[in-house]
Amino acid sequence: MTTTDHGPDGGFRSGFACFVGRPNAGKSTLTNALVGTKVAITSSKPQTTRHTIRGIVHRADGQLILVDTPGLHRPRTLLGQRLNDLVRETWSEVDVVGLCVPADQKVGPGDKFIAAELAKLPRRTPVIGIITKTDLVPQQQVAEQLLALQDVMDFADLIPVSAVDGFQVGALAELLVGKLPFGPPLYPDGELTDEPEATLVAELIREAALEGVRDELPHSIAVVVEEMKPREGRDDLIDVHAELFVERSSQKAIILGHRGERLKQVGTSARKHIEALLGTRIYLDLHVKIAKDWQRDPKQLRRLGF
Numbered sequence: 001m002t003t004t005d006h007g008p009d010g011g012f013r014s015g016f017a018c019f020v021g022r023p024n025a026g027k028s029t030l031t032n033a034l035v036g037t038k039v040a041i042t043s044s045k046p047q048t049t050r051h052t053i054r055g056i057v058h059r060a061d062g063q064l065i066l067v068d069t070p071g072l073h074r075p076r077t078l079l080g081q082r083l084n085d086l087v088r089e090t091w092s093e094v095d096v097v098g099l100c101v102p103a104d105q106k107v108g109p110g111d112k113f114i115a116a117e118l119a120k121l122p123r124r125t126p127v128i129g130i131i132t133k134t135d136l137v138p139q140q141q142v143a144e145q146l147l148a149l150q151d152v153m154d155f156a157d158l159i160p161v162s163a164v165d166g167f168q169v170g171a172l173a174e175l176l177v178g179k180l181p182f183g184p185p186l187y188p189d190g191e192l193t194d195e196p197e198a199t200l201v202a203e204l205i206r207e208a209a210l211e212g213v214r215d216e217l218p219h220s221i222a223v224v225v226e227e228m229k230p231r232e233g234r235d236d237l238i239d240v241h242a243e244l245f246v247e248r249s250s251q252k253a254i255i256l257g258h259r260g261e262r263l264k265q266v267g268t269s270a271r272k273h274i275e276a277l278l279g280t281r282i283y284l285d286l287h288v289k290i291a292k293d294w295q296r297d298p299k300q301l302r303r304l305g306f
């Protein structure tokens with residue numbers, strides 16, 4: 001006899017979920033909170049995430065693969081268009097979508113634009129409405145935000161969360177897993193991401209470089225790890241050679257800082273995070289280069305991995 005609450009595979013579920021939302025909505029921070037480790041870099045600058053990042057959540061009742069995507073926005077450059085295409089492509093590949101809207105900002109045209117795009121999906125993928133950053137506002141405002149979000153589209157569920165104080169992060173995981181099909185785990189136990197190490201390292205450098213820069217500069221920064229290999233004759237040191245690209249010489253001057261002081265700080269900060277990730281000491285060799293207007297240039301975009 002079979003029971004209704006136990007499917008095949010002993011009731012174990014596995015599959016994919018993705019977070020979408022405006023830039024800066026808190027998607028990557030939430031991804032990290034669910035995975036329990038930092039798989040995606042985050043910053044207060046919009047459009048921090050530039051490619052889809054998979055984080056894996058292992059639970060007794062299922063395995064959830066979270067696909068963190070770039071914020072969806074009105075594109076102003078070729079890079080922006082590429083990022084939006086990437087987001088839409090991801091939607092068609094997942095079992096459930098989480099639409100993230102921050103508690104501290106009015107539900108607006110940006111969210112409605114995304115909801116309208118989601119509604120165009122050919123397959124009826126369930127969408128869960130997520131109010132993020134609840135720690136920033138009083139409870140009453142969270143309740144009002146839930147009401148406002150309800151009007152945006154037909155959600156399978158609505159849930160307020162905070163990645164910073166952990167409020168309802170576990171409950172969200174449970175909701176998402178509940179929308180996955182029955183099936184065996186797709187990734188080995190303990191694996192937290194399938195990002196190549198060099199990509200994670202490049203992202204950690206970019207995250208460090210984003211700290212303290214403003215205006216258009218965050219968008220102009222790209223990082224490529226050229227080489228990563230153990231120092232000859234040593235098993236406790238990895239040499240990392242990386243290039244940090246900006247679009248103009250004025251930006252290069254800002255990144256370098258007076259006598260290269262700023263770049264040195266970026267390197268020190270990135271090195272700490274990379275050592276924590278790799279569990280070994282590293283030597284970081286970091287150079288700044290100019291790739292003129294790369295965000296608008298198809299050839300350079302390709303070279304930088306977009």
Ligand SMILES: Nc1nc2c(ncn2[C@@H]2O[C@H](COP(=O)(O)OP(=O)(O)OP(=O)(O)O)[C@@H](O)[C@H]2O)c(=O)[nH]1
Nearest residue numbers: 024025026027028029042043047048049071163164
């Ligand atoms: N107080 C608070 N801040 C948060 C929370 N989640 C994210 N933030 C902050 O919001 C900012 C944006 O977070 P990200 O996770 O990078 O946002 P994102 O949606 O991935 O942004 P893009 O990749 O640019 O689309 C960062 O400064 C985070 O520290 C939260 O739960 N509470």
Ligand SMILES: [Mg+2]
Nearest residue numbers: 027028048049
């Ligand atoms: Mg992000």
